[in-house]
């Protein structure tokens with residue numbers, strides 16, 4: 166049973182061993198550190214790049230154009246904003262050249278709040294990412310999906326952005342979230358693949374489990390919890406939060422369905438539609454700032470296409486539209502959605518009578 | 520701005536290149552280069568005329584850079600994949616494409632934004648080439664981004680120990696962007712040097728902003744010195760100087776597998792783009808006229824022959840532009856084509 170960070174590392178290992186990944190790189194991605202969150206520890210193709218985010222994205226584009234399979238990391242999405250220009254190029258190259266050149270690269274980056282990261286380690290990137298056409302965008306909420314989405318991202322012929330929910334990177338898998346081939350016990354796995362801290366690290370070698378390939382299709386949502394009364398459309402960190410809120414509300418007789426989108430683009434409209442046609446009530450939850458938010462897009466489309474199915478005005482619970490997320494607990498808490506807020510929004514929706 | 524800086528022809532005060540124009544190319548090669556320079560010039564003239572007559576919305580191109588860009592195209596190891604050279608060009612590179620063998624009519628198609636435009640199917644401005652068969656990566660409008668992307672193809676060449684090199688080019692003003700520094704940094708890391716020919720065609724202008732006042736460095740090429748790479752600033756208005764400087768730099772990159780920074784002083788003969796009128800400017804050196812004079816002196820081609828060639832090419836491209844005018848425009852629904860290289864869809868739609 167892996168944590169999400171171990172799941173990502175194992176996927177990258179499978180990627181470089183079997184799926185043609187040639188370069189895994191970014192700031193502190195190679196030895197000795199293996200990534201700020203250890204996602205790239207002991208990977209044979211991992212290397213340290215100069216501290217230059219535009220250079221990192223440019224390098225990935227160039228490698229992909231030349232037929233390599235790069236996975237580039239931006240250490241925190243907070244530092245991806247000066248790469249937007251290059252992200253646009255990765256996204257438009259196939260289109261601008263009318264199919265002449267495609268860019269099969271993966272860009273991964275930790276996103277969101279929840280680790281007391283203050284103003285510059287708490288940003289979200291989903292609103293920005295979904296405004297960059299030509300990219301596929303995924304964001305897992307559990308280790309198994311992280312593994313399966315990463316494998317799908319690696320073999321995809323397009324640029325794929327893999328958003329890592331920072332707050333979930335170290336949380337353990339739940340039953341049903343196993344990765345095929347991994348040892349059942351977290352301690353055993355950790356012994357096998359987590360490098361020791363300190364001196365002995367340089368001599369240490371990982372022992373990779375015999376992992377099977379698992380592809381979570383890009384563009385397919387997952388029902389994280391079934392329910393008949395209200396639908397939550399969410400992803401990443403807010404999935405377990407919403408499931409937990411839903412479990413508590415069940416005691417009040419409200420049955421909430423939680424749809425984990427997993428892919429933000431393309432997104433699974435069929436799954437969204439099916440759920441909303443069942444519950445007729447919708448809450449979108451994510452951490453990005455609320456003005457021009459991806460949840461707003463979903464709500465716009467729901468209103469346009471399913472207006473007469475809705476029993477309550479769709480709601481968005483998102484990050485406060487303030488310039489940053491403050492460090493103090495109270496500030497962070499007041500800036501992004503939490504379980505209590507999700508619960509009260511769901512209660513309100515469930516009680517609303519048309 | 521000082522006259523010496525403005526007149527690209529007056530040879531750069533102290534070129535670090537050991538080659539000078541007293542190296543002569545074979546007569547056949549001189550004639551071939553002339554023909555290509557002429558073709559490139561006539562093509563640009565046709566594109567400008569098309570713009571003026573409403574057969575295009577915008578012109579930008581490279582009249583004034585032919586003496587440098589034609590030798591570049593002829594010296595490239597052309598092909599597909601890491602074993603050949605990658606080209607990360609910008610919007611003044613028509614002459615390089617023609618020297619590589621591109622059909623000038625395709626440039627007219629891009630100007631007319633027809634569905635038959637092989638470079639972008641009517642999506643992009645003139646001069647925004649893309650040719651995967653020759654490793655020409657798509658030219659995109661944002662200044663300098665190619666300098667951040669080019670290290671990637673060079674890295675692939677390094678990793679595969681191929682014999683190909685990566686060539687990147689752009690203007691002088693754009694070197695102020697961080698991408699230029701990116702290129703110098705990533706290409707010169709000790710033990711991880713990249714086989715890159717880093718070019719700058721210095722026409723002494725941004726759009727309207729003169730070189731002077733924007734640069735603290737004496738020469739742009741000097742910036743390479745801090746990174747331990749060989750550098751040169753050359754008179755890019757001279758065919759033979761350009762040829763030998765490019766050859767020397769390329770040979771170095773090919774054999775040493777390390778970067779070389781070459782700055783070529785060039786002219787901008789029709790202003791920045793159609794936005795500034797695209798009129799011929801008389802006060803800059805015309806590399807084509809200069810080379811033609813040389814060919815006459817060397818008795819390789821007579822004025823009459825050159826005039827005849829020019830008239831014939833002009834006529835051919837005029838005829839071609841008329842045909843291109845009749846070719847289909849892209850269909851509105853084609854905007855959805857080529858969004859993704861696999862399935863172009865959002866799950867659940869259509």
Ligand SMILES: Cc1ncc(C[n+]2csc(CCOP(=O)(O)OP(=O)(O)O)c2C)c(N)n1
Pocket residue numbers: 611660661662663689690691692693694722724725726791
């Ligand atoms: C990033 C960016 N900023 C601004 C522009 C608008 N622009 C187009 S060309 C140009 C000047 C470029 O000058 P230089 O790099 O010297 O190239 P030249 O056109 O002279 O060959 C500018 C500012 C742009 N295309 N991209």
Ligand SMILES: [Mg+2]
Pocket residue numbers: 690691692720721722723724725
């Ligand atoms: Mg210039």
